[in-house]
Amino acid sequence: MAKGRKPSTIVAAARPDRDPAYGSVAPPLWSSDTFRWADADTKPDYDYSRTVNPTRDLLAEALAELEGAAGGVVTNSGQSAALLALLLLPAGARIVAPHDCYGGTYRLIKGFEEQGKLHATFVDMLDDAAFTGALEGGADMVWIETPSNPLLRVTDIARRAAQAKSAGALVVADNTLLTPVRQRPLALGCDLVMHSTTKALNGHADLFGGALLAADPALVERLQWWANAAGLSGSAHDASQILRGLRTLVLRVDRQEQSARAIAKWLSRQTIAGQVLYPGLGFMISFRVAGGTQAAAKFLAALELVTLASSLGGFATLICKPATMTHRGMPPEAQAAAGIDPDLLRLSVGLEDAEDLIADLARGFAAVG
Numbered sequence: 001m002a003k004g005r006k007p008s009t010i011v012a013a014a015r016p017d018r019d020p021a022y023g024s025v026a027p028p029l030w031s032s033d034t035f036r037w038a039d040a041d042t043k044p045d046y047d048y049s050r051t052v053n054p055t056r057d058l059l060a061e062a063l064a065e066l067e068g069a070a071g072g073v074v075t076n077s078g079q080s081a082a083l084l085a086l087l088l089l090p091a092g093a094r095i096v097a098p099h100d101c102y103g104g105t106y107r108l109i110k111g112f113e114e115q116g117k118l119h120a121t122f123v124d125m126l127d128d129a130a131f132t133g134a135l136e137g138g139a140d141m142v143w144i145e146t147p148s149n150p151l152l153r154v155t156d157i158a159r160r161a162a163q164a165k166s167a168g169a170l171v172v173a174d175n176t177l178l179t180p181v182r183q184r185p186l187a188l189g190c191d192l193v194m195h196s197t198t199k200a201l202n203g204h205a206d207l208f209g210g211a212l213l214a215a216d217p218a219l220v221e222r223l224q225w226w227a228n229a230a231g232l233s234g235s236a237h238d239a240s241q242i243l244r245g246l247r248t249l250v251l252r253v254d255r256q257e258q259s260a261r262a263i264a265k266w267l268s269r270q271t272i273a274g275q276v277l278y279p280g281l282g283f284m285i286s287f288r289v290a291g292g293t294q295a296a297a298k299f300l301a302a303l304e305l306v307t308l309a310s311s312l313g314g315f316a317t318l319i320c321k322p323a324t325m326t327h328r329g330m331p332p333e334a335q336a337a338a339g340i341d342p343d344l345l346r347l348s349v350g351l352e353d354a355e356d357l358i359a360d361l362a363r364g365f366a367a368v369g
């Protein structure tokens with residue numbers, strides 16, 4: 001593969017070389033669970049689809065190229081990609097993670113900690129003293145999620161990764177929100193980059209998937225070993241659908257971001273919208289509703305175009321209340337410490353017309369009075 005290809009080329013380029021039978025332009029779907037051996041002592045490249053599958057490999061290769069990774073594993077959800085990262089750790093490992101990370105990530109790390117499998121420190125990644133303090137005595141893994149979900153706070157990846165590496169940690173970045181089209185954590189010093197492909201990479205809100213990619217080929221092998229041992233691989237059908245969704249990733253991110261910018265600008269002029277959180281990139285916006293929880297409920301009930309639902313990065317604009325929806329796995333004290341308050345709403349801007357979206361949000365605010 002030519003080096004340094006741009007994201008638009010990576011996602012759109014045909015791979016007829018991967019179909020030796022017919023040279024298909026659209027990649028075939030190899031859904032078979034198993035493959036024939038020529039003789040019992042010569043393992044074919046593809047033998048059993050939990051271990052390895054050609055359709056899943058096509059997706060893993062595209063994602064690795066987008067992220068500048070040596071390779072990686074396509075898993076059956078974002079959560080199984082996060083689990084796969086944790087499976088690399090020895091018993092009793094120390095992990096430092098953002099106090100405002102994705103609720104599912106928090107629940108998984110916390111669950112393992114409660115079973116005595118690891119020690120976790122949840123820290124404000126923007127607080128120098130707190131982060132340095134958390135690394136004292138060393139760490140085995142540092143988890144980065146930026147912009148954080150739902151507060152969209154931006155972590156300096158290069159700086160935190162360098163600190164984490166000098167403390168001896170493996171550094172993982174959850175790059176679900178910005179996608180490799182906007183941010184490439186491996187180039188900034190991370191060891192691993194994870195995705196929920198359920199979100200923007202698939203973009204069509206119709207499946208679950210994940211990926212964990214690594215810069216170092218030896219680490220890729222360990223990921224493949226654990227994904228096979230634990231049965232975390234994604235299905236070939238889903239891989240085929242994600243490859244199809246990925247074709248338009250660059251177009252979708254450009255368009256969704258353009259609309260998000262317009263909406264964030266409009267929101268910041270509405271007195272009824274409290275604080276507006278938009279990092280200037282990507283399709284996610286969070287904001288508070290002046291008037292608190294009840295005002296937020298009225299606002300949500302009046303929306304007609306924007307759907308009240310979890311998830312993000314898809315074609316349809318979704319809104320959610322993180323405190324009771326995406327982050328309900330986080331106890332109220334932890335939510336309060338992270339600033340995930342009941343008046344906070346999170347918007348994932350989709351592909352609808354930005355003016356229509358603004359009109360719908362205006363309808364919501366009008367209902368608050």
Ligand SMILES: *Cc1c(COP(=O)(O)O)cnc(C)c1O
Pocket residue numbers: 077078079080102104105145149174176177195196197198199208209210312
């Ligand atoms: C959705 C999400 C996950 C979990 O992915 P699933 O595909 O739902 O398992 C992890 N991290 C972030 C940032 C997410 O948005």
